[in-house]
Amino acid sequence: MNVGFVGTGTMGAPMLGNLVKKGFGVVAYDVAPAALANAEKRGATRAESAADAARRSDLVITMLPSSSHIETAYLGKNGIAEGLTAGRLCVDMSTVDPAASRRVAQSLAAKGVRFIDAPVSGGVPRAEEGTLAIMVGGEARDVEEARPALIAMGANVIHVGAVGSGEVAKLCNNLIAGVSAVAVAEAFRIAEGFGVDAGILTDVISKSSGNTWVMQFMHPVPGIVAKSASSNDYTPGFMTDLMAKDLGLAVNAARELRVPVVVAPAAQQVLRLASSHGLGRRDFTSVYLFLKPSGEQAPV
Numbered sequence: 450m451n452v453g454f455v456g457t458g459t460m461g462a463p464m465l466g467n468l469v470k471k472g473f474g475v476v477a478y479d480v481a482p483a484a485l486a487n488a489e490k491r492g493a494t495r496a497e498s499a500a501d502a503a504r505r506s507d508l509v510i511t512m513l514p515s516s517s518h519i520e521t522a523y524l525g526k527n528g529i530a531e532g533l534t535a536g537r538l539c540v541d542m543s544t545v546d547p548a549a550s551r552r553v554a555q556s557l558a559a560k561g562v563r564f565i566d567a568p569v570s571g572g573v574p575r576a577e578e579g580t581l582a583i584m585v586g587g588e589a590r591d592v593e594e595a596r597p598a599l600i601a602m603g604a605n606v607i608h609v610g611a612v613g614s615g616e617v618a619k620l621c622n623n624l625i626a627g628v629s630a631v632a633v634a635e636a637f638r639i640a641e642g643f644g645v646d647a648g649i650l651t652d653v654i655s656k657s658s659g660n661t662w663v664m665q666f667m668h669p670v671p672g673i674v675a676k677s678a679s680s681n682d683y684t685p686g687f688m689t690d691l692m693a694k695d696l697g698l699a700v701n702a703a704r705e706l707r708v709p710v711v712v713a714p715a716a717q718q719v720l721r722l723a724s725s726h727g728l729g730r731r732d733f734t735s736v737y738l739f740l741k742p743s744g745e746q747a748p749v
């Protein structure tokens with residue numbers, strides 16, 4: 450089976466690498482020449498456009514930054530829709546607004562093309578290992594058709610519900626992860642102020658009610674978790690800008706639904722400020738660098 454893979458950046462490249470390893474043919478396209486060259490290094494064949502990748506494959510997978518990018522890549526000039534005929538299946542694995550997934554699904558349905566959303570969790574290490582968590586929204590038979598390709602990239606493929614529901618699950622998850630990152634950073638700054646050892650505190654919290662995935666696997670303090678981005682100069686990982694975007698998706702969804710949210714918008718603004726102070730393209734756990742204490746001359 451040939452997979453047309455559009456968006457071969459930080460996550461797309463290792464994900465398509467696993468498709469190649471599991472025997473899929475991959476025809477890749479990315480607007481960034483460096484990302485496309487990287488896809489070729491991982492065994493993909495280069496396409497000339499998103500439409501070309503769609504035309505030369507049996508299944509289309511996209512891994513793009515945000516809602517506007519999926520609308521352009523699917524429906525824009527030389528986009529995926531131009532390369533597809535009725536009956537074909539597309540899988541968008543980007544994290545986007547569930548409403549954008551539904552809009553793209555509807556536009557493609559007018560051509561008889563099927564669409565499911567399948568955002569992922571786990572970050573670059575699990576994308577490399579092929580052990581991502583994949584949450585899927587769409588018709589059950591479409592999910593089953595895509596499953597062999599999804600299983601090549603992920604360890605857990607969970608069908609959540611109709612188109613857009615994978616994205617709902619993803620934004621709920623990232624609301625919790627984004628808020629946790631800010632909370633963990635605040636807690637460890639307080640501990641540091643008191644001179645409490647960050648490693649010992651990690652040990653305590655990992656056995657207590659404050660334990661969280663972010664602290665265990667993505668510790669914001671350098672030198673505690675060897676594989677964390679913080680121990681590698683906050684090289685992403687998952688960029689601050691992407692986490693701010695995901696919290697924004699959660700906040701927008703809550704607004705549409707008239708659900709009161711207090712903590713998510715606060716965390717979103719902290720990450721947005723970290724971004725505007727130069728940390729946008731570093732890992733989101735670099736919010737710890739941003740949340741440093743004021744100087745001692747500052748009145749309390």
Ligand code: NAD
Binds near residue numbers: 457481542569
């Ligand atoms: P990225 O910016 O590294 O990669 C996205 C790629 O899409 C880029 O190479 C870009 O050039 C390309 N692109 C943009 N518009 C395009 C178009 N119209 N046609 C073709 N290519 C286009 O981002 P990423 O970190 O790989 O993240 C991709 C998605 O996965 C995002 O929605 C993100 O929120 C989500 N995600 C990321 C992580 C992570 O740890 N990085 C984890 C889970 C989910």
